[in-house]
Amino acid sequence: NAGVTQTPKFQVLKxxxxxxxxxxxxxxxxxxxxxxxxxxxxxxLIHYSVGAGITDQGEVPNGYNVSRSTTEDFPxxxxxxxxxxxSVYFCASSDRGLGNQPQHFGDGxxxxxL
Amino acid sequence: KQEVTQIPAALSxxxxxxxxxxxxxxxxxxxxxxxxRQDPGKGLTSLLLIQSSQREQTSGRLNASLDKSSGRSTLYxxxxxxxxxxxxxxAVRDNYGQNFVFGPGTRLSVLx
Numbered sequence: 505n506a507g508v509t510q511t512p513k514f515q516v517l518k519x520x521x522x523x524x525x526x527x528x529x530x531x532x533x534x535x536x537x538x539x540x541x542x543x544x545x546x547x548x549l550i551h552y553s554v555g556a557g558i559t560d561q562g563e564v565p566n567g568y569n570v571s572r573s574t575t576e577d578f579p580x581x582x583x584x585x586x587x588x589x590x591s592v593y594f595c596a597s598s599d600r601g602l603g604n605q606p607q608h609f610g611d612g613x614x615x616x617x618l
Numbered sequence: 619k620q621e622v623t624q625i626p627a628a629l630s631x632x633x634x635x636x637x638x639x640x641x642x643x644x645x646x647x648x649x650x651x652x653x654x655r656q657d658p659g660k661g662l663t664s665l666l667l668i669q670s671s672q673r674e675q676t677s678g679r680l681n682a683s684l685d686k687s688s689g690r691s692t693l694y695x696x697x698x699x700x701x702x703x704x705x706x707x708x709a710v711r712d713n714y715g716q717n718f719v720f721g722p723g724t725r726l727s728v729l730x
Contacts, residue, residue: 508661537717546622546707547662547720562717594661606652607709607718609661 506530510595510610517585517617525580525613527595533608535598536578537562538570540591541612547594553578585617620645620712622721630727631698639693639724641708646686649711653682653693656705656723665706666693670713698728 511526529536537552549562553572567589569581578597582589593613599605621644631637641651650669654662666675666682668691674683681694691708705725709718 539720544722546722547709549717549719552717596662606664606667607662608664609654611661 508595508597508608508610510593510613512613513611514614515616517582517615519585519587519617521585523582523585525582525593525595525615527578527580527610528576529578529595529597529608530576531597531599531608532575533597533599534575536572537596537607538568538578538580539594539596540564540589541594542591550580550593582615587617589615590617591615620648620710620719622708622710622719624706624708624721624724626724627722628725628727630729632729633698633700635698635728636694636696637698637726639695639706639726641691641693641721643689643691643710643719645712646689647713648686649713651682651684651691651708651710652718653680653691654707654709656707658704662707695726698726700728700730702726702728 508529534555538550539547541547548564551570553559559570595610596607598607623642625640652667653665656662668675668684679696684691705723707723709720711718
């Protein structure tokens with residue numbers, strides 16, 4: 505049981521480049537989300553999805569796009585990378601339908617923007 | 619807007635001690651609260667989830683309590699071990715949506 509899988513694990517980009525962070529889960533969870541983790545600030549929600557075809561913004565959505573074409577996948581796109589987007593990105597999923605279900609996290613993508 | 623704080627930011631204890639980590643939140647209208655463990659360079663591992671109607675949850679040496687009216691949760695770790703060294707985060711899920719708000723974490727070091 506793979507759980508939540510994120511790729512790549514590490515990435516270095518130049519300012520202005522674009523890229524897609526991949527997230528896949530094999531638990532048939534309806535709810536998926538993306539967070540960024542910065543030192544001293546905890547995890548902040550970027551975007552989330554309550555099911556295929558439905559996405560919404562979190563606390564810090566600017567500079568990021570998401571789509572949810574399937575239940576399993578929830579990619580995060582950086583449109584034009586900026587140094588302020590240097591961070592660790594985590595994808596999470598949970599079973600929305602059952603209410604009090606824990607969130608499951610991937611191992612993260614460590615992204616550096618030069 | 620929900621805000622979550624954790625005190626202390628860092629804690630160092632000798633092996634064998636019992637310890638308490640604190641989590642506070644500003645809006646008591648929560649759906650549940652979850653405690654996580656994060657090891658360096660790793661993702662988050664769920665430890666305990668407390669529903670809003672519950673007062674506490676236990677798993678092995680861990681016990682989490684919830685006092686919604688005062689906006690507080692504690693994570694009690696009994697007989698600490700060096701393997702407990704990690705960062706512990708709490709997160710609350712509000713009644714209005716599906717999202718979690720995280721605290722900044724407490725970095726725990728258990729010295730052998």
